[in-house]
Amino acid sequence: MACMKYNRPEENKEVRLITVESLSKSFDDFSAVKEVSFQVGKGQVLGLLGPNGAGKSTTMRMLTGFIHPTSGNATICGYSILHEKELAQAHIGYVPENAPLYDDMDVREFLEFIYDLRGLASEQKKNRVQEILKLCVIEEVELQKIETLSKGYKRRVSLAQALIHNPDVLILDEPTDGLDPNQKHEVRKVIKNLSKEKTIVISTHILEEVDAVCDRAIIMSHGRICFDGTPAALKAQSPTGKLDDIFRTITQRQEALC
Amino acid sequence: MLSPQFKALYKKEFQSFFKTPLGYVFLVIFLFGLGYMAFEPGRGSFFLLREASLRAFFDYIPWMFIFLVPAVSMKLWADERKRGTVELLFSMPITVKVAVLAKFFAAWTFVALALSLTFPMIITVLILGRPDLKIIFLGYASSMLLAGAMLSVGGFFSAMTKNQVVSFILTVATCFVLLMADSPPVLELVGTFAPKYVLNIFESLSLQGHFESMGKGVIRLSDLCYFSIMIGFWSFSSIVLLNENKSE
Numbered sequence: 001m002a003c004m005k006y007n008r009p010e011e012n013k014e015v016r017l018i019t020v021e022s023l024s025k026s027f028d029d030f031s032a033v034k035e036v037s038f039q040v041g042k043g044q045v046l047g048l049l050g051p052n053g054a055g056k057s058t059t060m061r062m063l064t065g066f067i068h069p070t071s072g073n074a075t076i077c078g079y080s081i082l083h084e085k086e087l088a089q090a091h092i093g094y095v096p097e098n099a100p101l102y103d104d105m106d107v108r109e110f111l112e113f114i115y116d117l118r119g120l121a122s123e124q125k126k127n128r129v130q131e132i133l134k135l136c137v138i139e140e141v142e143l144q145k146i147e148t149l150s151k152g153y154k155r156r157v158s159l160a161q162a163l164i165h166n167p168d169v170l171i172l173d174e175p176t177d178g179l180d181p182n183q184k185h186e187v188r189k190v191i192k193n194l195s196k197e198k199t200i201v202i203s204t205h206i207l208e209e210v211d212a213v214c215d216r217a218i219i220m221s222h223g224r225i226c227f228d229g230t231p232a233a234l235k236a237q238s239p240t241g242k243l244d245d246i247f248r249t250i251t252q253r254q255e256a257l258c
Numbered sequence: 259m260l261s262p263q264f265k266a267l268y269k270k271e272f273q274s275f276f277k278t279p280l281g282y283v284f285l286v287i288f289l290f291g292l293g294y295m296a297f298e299p300g301r302g303s304f305f306l307l308r309e310a311s312l313r314a315f316f317d318y319i320p321w322m323f324i325f326l327v328p329a330v331s332m333k334l335w336a337d338e339r340k341r342g343t344v345e346l347l348f349s350m351p352i353t354v355k356v357a358v359l360a361k362f363f364a365a366w367t368f369v370a371l372a373l374s375l376t377f378p379m380i381i382t383v384l385i386l387g388r389p390d391l392k393i394i395f396l397g398y399a400s401s402m403l404l405a406g407a408m409l410s411v412g413g414f415f416s417a418m419t420k421n422q423v424v425s426f427i428l429t430v431a432t433c434f435v436l437l438m439a440d441s442p443p444v445l446e447l448v449g450t451f452a453p454k455y456v457l458n459i460f461e462s463l464s465l466q467g468h469f470e471s472m473g474k475g476v477i478r479l480s481d482l483c484y485f486s487i488m489i490g491f492w493s494f495s496s497i498v499l500l501n502e503n504k505s506e
Contacts, residue, residue, distance in 0.1 A: 064349040067505045086351035094349040100342035102270075104277040116266030117350050161346070 017042055017169050017199040018063070023072035025058050032058040034223040035072070040216075042168075045195045047214035047231070048203040051251055055223040056203040057097055060173050063201070064094045076169055090118070093162030097173040099155050103147035107138060107157055110146060114161045128164065136160040136190060152183030159190060170200045176209060188212055207243040210234075219247065221254035263352040264360045271364035275330075281368065284326055288372050292322055296379070310387025315379055316397040316473050320404060320437055320466060327405055328429035330368060331412025332422045334361045335500065340420040344504050354500050358493055362413055369405040373398060393475040400472035403485040407465060408433050410492035417496045417503075433465070440464035 018040040025033040033055040040046050048056045061067045063074055065085045074081045079088040102110055111129045116122070133139045136156045141149060146157060155175060162170060175191065176184040191213050194200065202214065210217050210231050217234055219227035227234060227250050231243070238246035275281035296315040297304050304314040338344040347357065383389045412429040419425050438444045440461045448460050461467075465488075468481045 061345070061505065066345050066348050086353075089349060089351045092349070094346075096342065096345040096349070098342060100346055102274075102343055103341070104274060105270075113266060113270050114350070116269075117263055117347075117352060119262040119351065 015042060016040070017077055018074070018201065020059075020063070020074045021072055023059065023062055023074055024070050025055075025062060025067065026070045031070075032223055033062070033069075036220070036223070036225055037072075038218060038225065038228060040199055040201065042199055043195075043197070044216055045191075045200045045202065045214045047210040047217045048201060048220060049205065049207070049210060049217055049247065050203075050220035051205060054220040054251075056220055057173055059220070060094075060171050060201065060203060064092055064171055065089050066096075090165070091168050093165070093167040093170045095155075095158045095162050095170075095172045095175055098177070099158035099175075101146050101154060101157060101161075104145065106143050106145050107149075107160075108133070108142040110157065111160055111164060115164050118165045120165055132160045132164055135163065137186070150183075152179055152186060155179060155183070155187050156190065159187070163194070168199060170194065170198050172200065172202045174203055174205075176204070176206065207247055210243065219250050221251040224254065226250050226254045261356060263350070264356050267347075267352065267357060267360035268364045268367075271334075271361050272367055275368050280329070280333075284330060284368075285372055285375065288322060288326055289375055292318060292376065293379075295322075310383045310389040312379055312383060312389070312394050312397055315376070316401065319401045320469060323401075323405055323408055324430060324433050324437065327369065327408040328412045328426045328433065330365050331409050331429060332416055332426040334365060334413050335417040335496075336420055336422045336425045339504070339506075340422075348504060354497050354504070358413065358417075358496050358500065362409060362489075362493060365409050365413075366402075366406055369409070370402060373401055373405075390475065393473075396475055396477065397473045400469050400481075403472070403482075404465060404469045407436075407485055407488040407492075410489045410496070411436070414492045414496045414499065417499045436463065436465045438464070438466065440467045 016039045018038075020036060020038050022035045022037055023033060024031065024035055036055070036059060038046075048059065050056050058067070062069045063076065063081065065081050065088060069082070076088040077091040079091065081088045102113075105113065108129060111132060112125060115125050115129060120128070133142050136159050138153060138156050138160060141153055146154065149157065159172075159175070162172075172191070176187050179187065188209070191200065191202070195213065202209070204210070214231060217227065217229065217231050218225055219234075234246055235241060235243060238249075275284075292315065295318040296312075307314055335344070338347065348354070380389075380394060383394075408429070411432050412425070415428040415432070416422075416425045418428070435444065441464075445457060445461060449457055452460070462484075468484045471478060472481050
């Protein structure tokens with residue numbers, strides 16, 4: 001039941017689910033993202049790495065249509081985020097940084113609200129919400145107020161809202177940030193399960209995450225891409241064989257250039 | 259035809275008034291305050307007027323609204339931006355315009371609910387005499403329009419800041435100036451630096467003036483246009499503002 005209600009005209013639009021072309025964003029005189037281009041194919045899990053302030057979140061916010069790029073374009077399932085924003089958004093599930101949620105609602109009510117907000121068919125609402133509660137392992141808290149939940153549960157509720165319309169593309173901004181090791185493991189398990197059928201972009205500054213879930217890594221620093229390849233290729237570049245070291249070398253090199 | 263996004267957000271926003279004490283506190287203070295002021299044994303009170311009308315009641319509406327309506331509107335956007343849920347909301351296929359309108363109408367419906375709960379007033383005057391129902395109806399209609407204008411001002415200031423208290427204070431101050439725009443102290447102050455035609459424009463902007471003229475039982479096109487323009491202008495400004503600052 002991929003993308004339940006929305007029309008997807010041509011099949012060939014789907015091969016490259018995300019294309020980003022010279023995307024830039026400036027805030028006043030500070031440019032956060034500079035001419036970033038990449039493509040993500042179907043079924044890939046892309047890890048967007050970089051130090052804090054590298055432009056990862058800004059890139060993701062542009063992809064999800066939350067902020068407007070200064071220049072450049074991006075398409076999601078063939079739909080431009082500039083000209084067909086709502087269609088592009090219909091194909092994305094998004095977990096923003098820190099996973100903000102409406103705290104005064106209970107979990108089921110919140111998911112039903114998101115379902116309606118997405119304009120999906122109301123006859124299937126009950127079933128779909130039930131499915132999602134099960135998929136994200138949050139059935140036992142479905143009637144609890146969101147503000148009373150632990151961080152780990154909140155993160156899974158946020159994942160659930162991103163999955164409610166069964167999107168082809170998932171964009172997760174630091175989905176495991178601030179969680180304890182057990183909660184991290186739980187969230188990663190859910191992501192790993194999803195990676196079989198979805199195209200996922202995860203931003204993180206935790207390098208172990210790349211090894212754990214990603215099959216491709218892009219390192220960003222100062223708004224530019226400075227590495228694009230598989231985690232194995234990244235490791236191979238490191239003299240010590242550690243991701244940490246090569247990450248530091250690459251980002252510091254970029255810093256020196258700036 | 260209303261979009262599903264509008265309906266979903268409208269419903270959620272309306273219900274949210276009853277998820278916190280805000281909705282109940284508003285209803286209790288509004289109903290008790292208005293009832294007390296209309297019947298208090300001072301000048302111009304219901305008993306001294308000795309007529310079967312709601313004049314004493316409607317006279318106090320602007321002064322109740324000036325504190326209570328900004329309390330309803332202050333959280334509309336400030337809260338979303340502070341908690342970051344605005345990012346969640348606008349990653350959904352919903353436009354800023356639809357979101358602003360859905361929130362505005364939800365808040366307006368809430369005030370309508372509060373006003374409708376004053377129905378015992380109507381029953382009281384119906385028992386005591388034969389009131390002019392047309393005037394009562396227009397009194398309620400003009401109260402709704404006044405609330406709509408104040409809510410749209412409040413929505414704008416709520417979109418401007420992440421801080422609900424700042425949004426509340428700015429809304430009260432703006433609504434106060436708008437209410438009093440045709441009163442001698444305000445006009446005298448403006449008159450010290452502005453030419454006569456600015457003074458006339460200022461006078462015609464008064465919320466109170468348009469509210470009262472409609473409450474007297476006369477429907478004037480100029481009053482209807484005034485309230486529509488007020489609501490339209492402030493709502494449009496909210497949309498422009500949110501498009502600019504939603505990500506900050």
